[in-house]
Amino acid sequence: MSSWIKYTGYPKDYFNFSIYTWLLIIAWLCSPLLYTVYGRYLYISRVYNKRLKHKIDSNVNEIVIVVLGDLGHSPRMAYHARSFEKLGYHVNLCGYLESDLPKFLSSSEISIYDIPVIKNKRNLPYLVFAAMKVMSQIVDLTFMLKDIMDENTRFVLVQNPPSLPILFIIGMLKRWWAPNVQLIIDWHNLNWSILNLKYQNENHPVVKIMKFYEKYCGSTFADFNLTVTSALRDYLIKEFNLKEDKIVTVHDRPSDIFQPLDSQETLHEILKRNSTVIDPAYYNQLTDRILVTSTSFTPDEDFTVLVNALEQLEKKLSSKNSKYNIIMIVTGKGPLQSSFLEMIKSYNWNHVNIKNVWLPLEEYPNILKIADLGISLHYSSSGLDLPMKIVDLFGSGVPVISMNYPVIKELVKDNVNGIVLKDNKDGNEMATKIYNVLFEDKKLYLTIKEGALLESQIHWNEEWNKNLIDLFSLNRTSKI
Template sequence: MLEALLGIALLLSTALSLFLVTLPSRYIAQKNVKETSKQTRPKTSVQVVVLGDIGRSPRMEYHALSIAKNGGLVDLIGVLDSDVHPQILQEPLINIVPISQSPSFLQTNNTLLVLFFAPLKALWQAFSLYYVLGYKCEPAQWMLLQNPPFIPTFTIASFVAFVRGSRLVLDWHNFGYSLFALKFGPSHPFVRLHRWYEFKGPKSAYAHFTVTNVMAKYLQSEADITAHPLHDRPPMHFQPLSPEQKAGFLSKFDITSKIAIGKSSNTRILVSSTSWTPDEDFSILLDALVAYSSRAKADSSLPSIIAIITGKGPQKEHYLSKIAELKKTDKLNRVEIHTAWLSIEDYALLLGSADLGVSLHMSSSGLDLPMKVVDMFGTGLPVVGWSDFEAWSELVQEGVNGKGFQDAQGLEKLLVGLFSDDGRQLEKLKAGAMKECDRRWDNEWNSVAGRVFGVVD
């Protein structure tokens, strides 16, 4: 028995010694940064971390581009599951470091299986993230971490930042506990524990950014965390289009070519981007389009609608089958629904060519905002969106650049009003959305994050 205990103790001490000896190297100011082609030394170095698909994390991509634009060296760390922003590939100061995806068998939406697979998935993610942060990247002065997901990202990132001497900055897009509450309910023990850790652990971080003012106020009151609001603003590749540019883009696709050549003036293009997740109830849009189709069938003055839905996500196949059934039963007589996954350039052109944008983002916390609306405003596209959450008014001015709804009936009423013959309501919203084009990401980032990272005076 004693020999067994001594053996275990020896094994553990050996493992601990190996762990300590192989800890990642520390950041040393001005000695770890690479020389650029111009032989100038970068102002700083930043690890931009997202435990998810980089291509579907545009805000983190914009962070990376802004840091590089202001002379900082960037390791952009995340999963490579879709195309990244093309400017990132062309930027010599940005290095993409991929994280291995968790095995497909650990992906499930079943509530019972989630309880079993979630710890295994978290362990896989924790090891993959630790390996990348500690051994595939040079130590950096800063580490910018997206939240959510909070577990296991924060635990690993904060440990590596501490060991390597990096200053940890959290970018709060939402709260991880509120997303788990959608599956398990707010009173579930795991959700309550998650919330406690999410509000207690990050106090050690050097700085915090939030996507809204109300989120910053909530962190201050509930977690005693002082955060800098850093609102999403559209980057420069989202721009209003001329009539010629719109016609050129629409003519590329069979479903919209008839509009481009003027053969279908009584048709409107509606666009919505969705991640096909539970916090975006796509059935609201489907029900509204069914009701609109029925009304337009009886009222020929109402235009037909081409609805183009972009994005990827777990519930996509479920809703595609519902759309197919609606088409089969002729409930979308005056409405066409198409799904697409577009390049960043084509997505921006689609928004600039559309007549109206729709946001179904419901906000699990009530304190975040849908970035898709920001992109739509960047092209001067007016928006209607789910508005039953606190932060909505920080983004959309009711009746000025968009309008809100809270159910399918409300959305259908907005579509009828905005697409009616005179079009005055839609033109008014269009004018308001065009004014939002002047509010750009670079200006917002420089005044907030640029000063935190010390790359902007």
């Protein structure tokens, strides 16, 4: 009785359809997706064609500035934003919001957009996390920038590095969404050279792929290029085949928030506000010398040299029973900070007092201006960029001791506005130079101090206006 309801499965030839029948079934199942894709294609085509006919005039007055980094620690891009605002643009500034922004960005003509920060909280392998991060950012940034870029957007200014995936995204949006928008890449360094700090091998496949990608995007998508040094400009022309008339050097210069110390009264006010950094009750201007270095605690800064130099200074001052003391202020935080703190913990300091502090944005320029000498540990992954930290010190009228690499001469003139080391790995040389200029050779110190004060008279506005104001004038109706 029960045998007639026994399940025996589908007949053997039940799904034995022809290939054409299967194609019809698949097409039917995919029809909602195909309809959606086709609808988006028609929409994008209408927008593209409409914008293609849109003429550039003075009403096209928006610029999008993109930084795949913390806006609070991207001074050059913040200065760009203010310069474009002064020129009459509405600025859409996009980046990570991980710290306080400069007050001058609080303007009705500057709109801030927060790019989500993606962190490796699960400690995934580097390449796995990098791939997941890039895919996520492609989606997030495409939808964000698609909504920001409209008929009134004239330029998109992108900081490089990082270049992945932002240069590709802007290139695709230019091609399919905003045909009249012009892409300007502001080259701060080379992304592939920073990646090579991890691999230490320019022929590593990952490094070679990044170099190809960076070169392709720069030569294919960029309408104009800015560089931080003349050496970087020459490299991009020679190695990346960028056109000479489409690239200009705009050297970093300090904002006018960086000013030299103008009076003893100002000094006392700064010390009073920053008593946790320097205790005014124990600070003696006649015998204490303030050194400062600003850092992100990254692999392109060698702190063993600084610590070794400070140890040598401690020994020298102690052996001479010197009345002099050194206050070493290290500002910043980053991935290698804990290693630095471990290094200094193991030594007995008497004449050298080391302070590692994270300064509020408004106090950072004040601490710089009271320093006697600045130290730059930056030696550049590419050898083609310059440290913004030296620029800030010069803006404060503070001379600098710097690591040596070819392009540093574009900023630091040895024995004129600072001192350039001969050996970047020699802590003894750094200690000798510091001791000599602070405690022995007063004439040399006065010379480099005067040179730094001369540097403080040249600010960002002058450099930007000299190189870019005519290029980006709203009255210009032709493309650059």
